[in-house]
Amino acid sequence: MRIVFATSEANPYIKSGGLADVLGSLPKALVQKGHECIVVLPKYQDMKLAETLEYVASYDIWVGWRKCYCGVFTAKHDGVTYYFIDNEQYFRRPGLYGYDDDNERFAFFDFAVLELMSHVDIKPDILHLHDWQTAMIATLYKERYAYYEYYQGIKIVFTIHNIAYQGKCDPKLLSDHFGLDNYLYYNGNCRNDGCFNMMKAAIYYSDVVTTVSPTYAQEILTDSFGEGLQSILQMRRHDLYGILNGIDYETINPSTDPEIVEHFDMTTVDEKKVNNKTALQAECGLPVNPDVPLIGIVTRLTWQKGLDLIIDRMDELMKRDVQVVILGAGDQKYEEPLKAMAAYHTQKLSLNLKYDFGLSCRIYAGCDMFLMPSLFEPCGLSQMMSLRYGTIPLVRETGGLKDSVEPYNEFENTGMGFSFTNYNAHEMMDIIDYALRIYADKEKWQGLVHRAMEAKLDWDKSADAYLKVFNSLLD
Numbered sequence: 001m002r003i004v005f006a007t008s009e010a011n012p013y014i015k016s017g018g019l020a021d022v023l024g025s026l027p028k029a030l031v032q033k034g035h036e037c038i039v040v041l042p043k044y045q046d047m048k049l050a051e052t053l054e055y056v057a058s059y060d061i062w063v064g065w066r067k068c069y070c071g072v073f074t075a076k077h078d079g080v081t082y083y084f085i086d087n088e089q090y091f092r093r094p095g096l097y098g099y100d101d102d103n104e105r106f107a108f109f110d111f112a113v114l115e116l117m118s119h120v121d122i123k124p125d126i127l128h129l130h131d132w133q134t135a136m137i138a139t140l141y142k143e144r145y146a147y148y149e150y151y152q153g154i155k156i157v158f159t160i161h162n163i164a165y166q167g168k169c170d171p172k173l174l175s176d177h178f179g180l181d182n183y184l185y186y187n188g189n190c191r192n193d194g195c196f197n198m199m200k201a202a203i204y205y206s207d208v209v210t211t212v213s214p215t216y217a218q219e220i221l222t223d224s225f226g227e228g229l230q231s232i233l234q235m236r237r238h239d240l241y242g243i244l245n246g247i248d249y250e251t252i253n254p255s256t257d258p259e260i261v262e263h264f265d266m267t268t269v270d271e272k273k274v275n276n277k278t279a280l281q282a283e284c285g286l287p288v289n290p291d292v293p294l295i296g297i298v299t300r301l302t303w304q305k306g307l308d309l310i311i312d313r314m315d316e317l318m319k320r321d322v323q324v325v326i327l328g329a330g331d332q333k334y335e336e337p338l339k340a341m342a343a344y345h346t347q348k349l350s351l352n353l354k355y356d357f358g359l360s361c362r363i364y365a366g367c368d369m370f371l372m373p374s375l376f377e378p379c380g381l382s383q384m385m386s387l388r389y390g391t392i393p394l395v396r397e398t399g400g401l402k403d404s405v406e407p408y409n410e411f412e413n414t415g416m417g418f419s420f421t422n423y424n425a426h427e428m429m430d431i432i433d434y435a436l437r438i439y440a441d442k443e444k445w446q447g448l449v450h451r452a453m454e455a456k457l458d459w460d461k462s463a464d465a466y467l468k469v470f471n472s473l474l475d
């Protein structure tokens with residue numbers, strides 16, 4: 001099977017969040033199962049491994065009424081072929097998103113992906129789209145490209161990584177950016193709640209819609225989580241699948257991770273993990289003490305991630321015998337109160353307001369617990385990384401957190417994390433206190449750590465689940 005993935009980010013080239021992790025590991029897992037995978041992404045200014053890219057071709061394409069230069073570069077990594085779409089006007093800027101013309105930039109990219117197929121002859125069996133940035137490819141394909149002989153027969157899969165970002169915009173952009181008729185707005189195909197909505201259009205036009213955990217697939221059918229798209233999702237519910245993301249066990253590996261101080265595996269975790277803990281304490285300016293429970297947080301600082309609960313309970317938490325390391329970047333709204341707290345609790349709270357891959361690895365490896373009380377969490381990768389490093393996740397039971405963290409049962413000695421149900425600061429605090437009580441019992445805690453490290457959350461099972469969906473479309 002040939003699968004083309006269209007995405008706005010992918011490891012190892014460019015990353016702003018979990019989407020890049022998924023696009024870095026799902027194609028690789030499918031290649032290992034004997035399929036051909038091609039990933040198409042924009043050629044950003046801040047791209048890593050830029051020196052490995054080779055020029056392939058250039059031509060002009062139309063984006064609405066605009067004639068645009070489209071350059072194509074390629075590279076191969078882990079058996080996956082990558083194509084990079086070059087246009088300096090759109091992508092030679094710092095970062096990935098957050099510009100006023102993001103809609104136009106990704107309209108260009110959407111056309112470029114479709115044009116690339118015929119220009120370099122990579123017609124796929126499955127075209128796999130991800131989030132709003134590539135959502136309009138489904139509409140462009142079904143309303144326009146599928147009528148050309150070359151393009152016929154491609155099946156479209158759209159994956160929702162986060163329904164909070166939908167690509168909502170002015171109805172005028174449908175014709176201006178995409179050259180499509182306005183009737184697609186008026187007949188509702190591309191309309192939601194008075195806006196042109198790219199994600200709505202993809203849910204309507206794709207052959208199958210997937211999202212990144214079984215629980216999130218259920219949640220987005222409801223008014224509480226559907227973000228206004230619950231009706232169209234209910235309409236498509238028989239074509240909606242929840243497939244839990246995995247993580248790449250080769251690169252996320254405490255026995256080889258070059259970023260951490262002391263390597264360990266299941267057999268050595270009880271003696272060696274603590275050296276990562278003391279090194280992390282020293283690095284973060286906290287008193288070095290192997291016995292005090294150390295709680296880590298690695299996150300984008302946004303409302304989704306439960307920061308309101310964390311900030312609400314921080315002073316209370318600081319009354320316990322604990323240390324907390326936070327690594328995060330994002331909303332100033334959260335940065336300011338956290339800064340004030342860190343300035344006050346200097347001996348217990350280390351605040352690192354930045355994006356730092358190396359430090360994130362050392363937090364996963366060095367902490368005892370990892371706190372992730374998300375308001376909603378489509379899948380979440382951080383809790384899986386924590387488990388891989390024997391760091392016990394404390395999570396709210398939502399989305400992929402619920403699907404990947406089996407709660408501890410002290411009577412049966414099962415489970416590898418702690419979880420609470422309602423988005424409530426007191427419930428979160430109760431579960432932290434419970435975890436701290438169990439931490440004091442060394443034997444029970446070691447049992448948890450071992451079960452965490454035994455959890456199999458790699459891509460093998462998830463890649464098979466995607467293949468099952470892809471195959472169902474090709475029969």
Ligand code: ADP
Pocket residue numbers: 016017018019021298299300327328329354355356357360379380381382383
């Ligand atoms: P989301 O994609 O919603 O941000 P995920 O848990 O799915 O959340 O993935 C987040 C990824 O980004 C993880 O790999 C996490 O380690 C990483 N990450 C988040 N914030 C930071 C940060 N400040 N520094 C380094 N890595 C971070």
